[in-house]
Amino acid sequence: MRASRSSRSGQLSAHLMLIGVVLVWGATFPVVKAALAYATPLAFNLVRMAIATVVLAALNHKSLRGLFTVEGRPALAFGLAAGIFMALGYQLQTVGLKYTTPSKSGFITGLVVVLVPLLSAVPGIAHAGDPRPGWAAFAGAGLGFAGLVLLTTPVGSGADVLRGLGIGEWLTLGCAVAFALHLLTLARAAAHVGARLLGTLQVGFCTLVMLVTLPLGGRPALHMNLIVAGALAITALLGTAVAFTVQSYAQQHLPPTHTALILTLEPVFAWLTSLLFLGERLGRRSLAGAALILAGILLAELGPKMPPEQANFAANP
Template sequence: MKARAYLLMTLVVAVWGSTFVLVKSALADASPAAFNLARMTLAFAVLLAAYGRSLRKIQPWQVAAGAVVGLCLAAGYQFQTVGLLYTTPSRSAFITGLVVVLVPLFCIVPGLRPPGVHRPRWNAFLGAALAFLGIVLLTTPSEAGSLMPDWSAINRGDLITFGCSVGFALHCLALGHVSPRVDFRPLALLQIGFCAVFMAASLPFLGQPHLHLTPRLIGALLITAVLATAAAFAIQSWAQSILPPSHTALLITLEPVFAWITSFLVLGERLTRRPAAGAVLILIGIAVTELIPQPHPATAHEG
């Protein structure tokens, strides 16, 4: 059973990594907000068909909890997809991966800390420092004749994408509070449903929405909604009932690696020495944070 859980979670992470390239390509035919709304609406419809009966016994407080989780999830996806307009898929994936570093750091705040989770240890701060240095190398070129970063050349897409890692970190912490008390079926429905509602509410504020249905866009919507959202959420919820949270989190750190491989094979994207060193430092920072176990939940943060 454990071997199956590891295999399925690895496949889920590979799908998440590949979606960065898919979404980047799909944005040629759709605005980010419209794409996200269509994706989450379709994912909700699939989950409703699978788990709709589980909503019969839902309680009012669980609806409120689902709304909070859905709000954090919507924020993460909106920042991520808008950021992809201005940055590359692999850079977006590495920055999104910082969620694994941010979660233990946010646990400094008692109100954010899920029950049973301790204050962050020294390795969380070391991992955050390494990841920050990595993101500087990844996102900023060096000044002429110097190793110092040229802050004036920073990509606004990278800054926006950092907002997504904050949103997904808050989503992870919200799940840590809610998931022990709510069955994963209604919770998946509620968070995806409310995520779609909040995306619809934010639609007028995120530019002129448009969808131009093309085979490329339809394929991206089907893969991201059905495989990378509905099926992936169900598989992750099942796998986390079998695997230790730290093992799940370590598997999720492979997401930017799969994203870079996909981007290299499909788009021919290459990382020069400086950003490649930054990407490696981010992965080391994530590993330092997670290899010394800390009891916090992992979260889905696919493209």
């Protein structure tokens, strides 16, 4: 009985903490957009992650002991994989945000929730025994893509709808794929690596990847002022150091689908904060597109899924 209560309590706290993290992530879209007027995207990302790495290493230094032993190899491997996907996601998202609006970036990033079940159908990615995506996942992906077109293209695009998607939207869509792979990596690592250690390692490796890829963004620049300093403080401390440690903890208590469902709130929070602080409004067409994306996300997560044994039978008739 006590174990059951403890498990329920852990799940409740994991849900609440993850909702708080998603609120912070949603709020960072307009914050980063404002900072990019004074900094190049990759330079901002590197400084953000470097600050977060120093903070996490200082707080969790005891967890790093014995890391370079045989027992520590799985933690290094999972941390490296998660760090690579995290870096790829943030680099694409932040560069994309320079060319699109915060609310559009938030809704497109939200497609990660649709991509998680779809990627779970790829052999070797999903956990053994996890349910495979059913018709709802594919229908949700279709709704999400239709919403993406409405959200980002003007009226009368006709057959050239894909041309209506700008570089900012395409980059953000790539970011959603990277973040979906990051989420699945964390889900697999949760049973093998502690939350503090995993949170520190993935951010540390992410910083190294960002350092290596910094020249790809052209000449880096970062002009420090109150806007940039505030954005770095919010994104590095709350949006990275705290957020990814909490996410690593939450995924030890929640299945990936629950985590993904909570992430559906991120584009909503991004739109609300953009409306409140930047006055950004969506027209009827864009609102319809945003609604379709959310509908696709919810359908993919709440709709029926194929049990593992049926999925195996379907794949091997």
